[in-house]
Amino acid sequence: MASKVVHAIYRDDDLLLQAVKQIREARYHIGEIYCPFPVHGLDKAMGLAPTRLAITSFLYGLVGLAVAVTMMNFIMIEDWPQDIGGKPSFSFIQNMPAFVPIMFELTVFFAAHLMVITFYMRSRLWPFKKAENPDVRTTDDVFLMEVDAANHNIDDLTDFLYKTGASEIKLIE
């Protein structure tokens, strides 16, 4: 790797959150943080752009709704109208209440599944992919922060990170 990074390990999420704020104030650049669980407010503290996943989810929901409407209209109205319970199925709008559960389910189905798939693609995750996290303990109980060493004095940076509460620090060349 061309650039040097420092891996600092924290053992507590509150400590981590505090440290992130201090480090950013000191104008160091945080590359990535590996956590065993989502830390509330971490994205804001790191200054990440707000997620656009919600927007995609809404759009997928609309797609699902449209699919459901088209599908039910074709199946129940155009292709094979049936008289069910004395309700001749010749018009979509008059039979709409019966289709609402399907419309709802497909909306949720599309929104949920496509959103998860989008999330995987966006995070570059796929089956059998090799894990990227540099320390296996981040899947258990520690938080690992990757700080760009760049042109900073490594000793100063290390001291500073210890002061913010890091329990271990490693320099990765």
Added chain:
Amino acid sequence: MIVGAIGLIYGFIAAPETVEDVKEMMASEHHGEEHAEESTTAVNVEQLPGGDNVEMEDVSGYESETSHADETHAEAGAQAGHGEEASHDNEHYEHILHQLQNKPWAAIYVAAFFFFMISLGALAFYAIQYAAQAGWSPVLFRVMEAITAYLLPGGIIVFVLLVLSGLHLNHLFVWMDPEVVAHDEIIQAKTAYLNVPFFLIRAAIYLGGWVLFRHLLRKNSIKMDDATDNVYFKKNFKLAAGFLVFFIVTESMMSWDWIMSLDPHWFSTLFGWFVFASLFVSAITTIAIVTIYLKSRSYLEFVNDSHIHDLAKFMFGISIFWTYLWFSQFMLIWYSNIPEEVVYFIQRMEDYQLPFFGMLITNFLFPVLLLMNSDYKRVNWFVIMTGIVILCGHYLNVYVMVMPATVGESWFIGIPEISAVLLFGGLFTFIVFNSLTKAPLLVKGNPFIKESKHYHY
């Protein structure tokens, strides 16, 4: 804070005056209504040329006043002529007379119940905060308490209206009319439950219980301000839990008694929940609106955006919950198409099409689309605007629950309805804001108050 409170009193002293005005308006309206209708109905009959037979004439069984109206006259009123039989004309005329006589009463009843249910819902929400030991909400407790202050006067008003119905001064409840019952086997079978004395006793029990719980919760909350330990908090926790048990049973029965029995033939097993969803979302919306209003007047500087955000989340969620129940009730009955059940919805779809389906836009589409975005839940004027639409929508909801059974197809949101809303709205606002002035706007002594002040989403 107390100085600010005095300012509030001054600001709302105007309210009772307008209330009086509206009362006068109501009274004159009421008389005008009865005189006016003779001429209007006569004109109606004259205008109709004798011609087609009434379509649904074959549904001849004299059920109740109301369902009679739906079945035989629903389509007759508008286009089909019925000048052929003089007797039928008279019957129809008499029928519309009853409906129009009912109209101002029903208008008062809808508005009185609507504001009453807001304060009842606020009490339920308040009790849930205690029972769940919620950490985010104690800064809003005084607002909620103030809204519940309307429970007593609002309850008395509703009770008086019910007593007046019981005394046959109006005909909101057809099952109270002995003549109707004499011809109606279904209601006869229900007289063990649906009879005037028992009905009023039940109403007194619900109202008495709710008002008592409210009184005790409020008293403990005031005492908590000066308390050094958590005794009153624990007391309120137990009271709130007890109230919720009492509430969910009595609320359900209240909805059967006060609303569902307007259509004594019809029943729905999730009606209690349906009414609950409506009153709950109206109450939360009112809490949000009052909070934002007070904040804009800088009385609640300890309330931050996160509190508003949470209230808006509740508005959003409970609106969807209401729609879910509305649809569950509607779809099963619509689909199964059993005559004695589906008549309830046929009447609403044919005579009340606009409010019945319009409700879905105001109570579902609007809040869902506007409050879906997380950031919009923090934009105060967005919450206010959505809140006003939600409140109008739930007024319509009560309207559509009450009106078809009481006035049938002769509905119209005119002067009696609007002035009744203004009357009780004015009284409600006056009592709520008057109550806000009675105690400091921030509760003290609640163990969660610090958490609540620092609450951050």
